[in-house]
Amino acid sequence: MSHDTQDLEQEILDVLFERLSKFPVKSGTLTADTSLVADMSLDSVNMMELLMEVEDTFDVSFPLNMMANVDTVQNLADQIKLLVEKKS
Amino acid sequence: MSISDRFAELAHLRDALGAEEADPTRIVMEKILSPTEAMIAGRPTILVGTNNYLGLTFDPTVLAAASAALHEQGSGTTGSRMANGSFACHAALERSFADFYGVPSAMVFSTGYQTNLGLLMGILRPGDKVVLDSHSHACIYDGCRISGADFLAFRHNDPEDLRKRLRRLGDDAKGALVITEGLYSMLGDTAPLAELCAIAKEYGAWFMVDEAHSFGVYGERGLGLCEEAGILDQVDFITGTFSKSLASLGGFCVSRHPELQLLRYGSRPYIFTASPSPASIGAAAAALEAIRTRPELKANLWANATRLHDGLSAAGYELAAPVSPVIAVRVPSREEGARIWNALMEHGVYVNLVLPPAAPEGAALLRCSLSAAHSFDQIDAIIAAFKTVAPEVATGGAQSTAAQ
Known part of the structure; x- marks a missing residue:
């Protein structure tokens, strides 16, 4: 079970890294600990586009208000994982 | 983030706009000459970015009504309707809106922003589900956010995408709220309201339309895009503003549900703010009467919009949408947007410069909003200014650099 969970987490992170690769990172390297706002300066429109893509990729509903709990790429992956696990 | 960090962030934003010479806060109308002209930087300037769609801000009937209300009822209401009571003019204007739409419920609010905030904070609770068009105005997002x-x-404007997202909500789609606008203020495109409404109803969702830019401008009677789409008997909530076609300050919400009136007991932006001033209500009431009785205003507006749209298209500009009272010119970069915007100002033409994130799907927009009060001479002068400031556009994009 934990192996599946890890696979899912990595799959989500891979999708996020791919989607985020077009945005510059202040430190130069995109990692799970990169902050979406402080390090990447994603504006509200970029963020919404990202969420709509994530929703379509994983067939989940990700309310915009959940972003209040998200700072880093890892935080976002954790939230998506919760939604995917809830669905199945 | 500390307050001093936030100040530094804002100063950075200001400095970036200043460096590009794209800071809209530097525009000061030194003297207002008419609904379509003002003195800016000592120069008479044609205004084509005011949302003064019907040009009623100097209409004699509107000025007379505002002035009479000011002198008979005073300069302010000095408090909220819950605490101080309503003025007769507030209740009368609400009846006028309800009658105009043929619905049992209408409420007025103190600004357009507070109208959407007031409706959404009044009807939504934490855990409720909302599906809104991604280009929705900030006050719609803010109302949703604050409601929890x-x-x-x-x-x-993608009905199938709405369907997909309602389907994903499963059982929660029933009773969810779907929100769209009529005419979108930045690109000047319109929502496919009949399709969106049908999908919302198919899933048992409520349907709300913000007609801030379309009230008085669309529909045979001027009720907006819901009238034009034939869905007035299905839409649950319609909101609008006084600060565009109604030439005043404030906003309204109408509903076919009598229960809308209950928001007077539980909408914080309605309860905890001063009610609209008598002059604002007087002006809006007179402008509403003008919409009812003077269809030529709408006809003039559309003739002007068509003339500008045709002229800018013929000049080679890329326009974001088919003809509407908002005509947005797409510009490939922020720098080019700022350059053309400043050059237009020097030629005595004021448009809105719109930069991301306010400009969706593009680097920059030069946004024009037409008025019934523009003359064809003014429209032709605007087109001529656009041709002068970007001759490369008029001669074809490929030759742009050589043409300079």
């Missing part, structure tokens, strides 16, 4: 509801965006 779960809100999701669907792709702009």
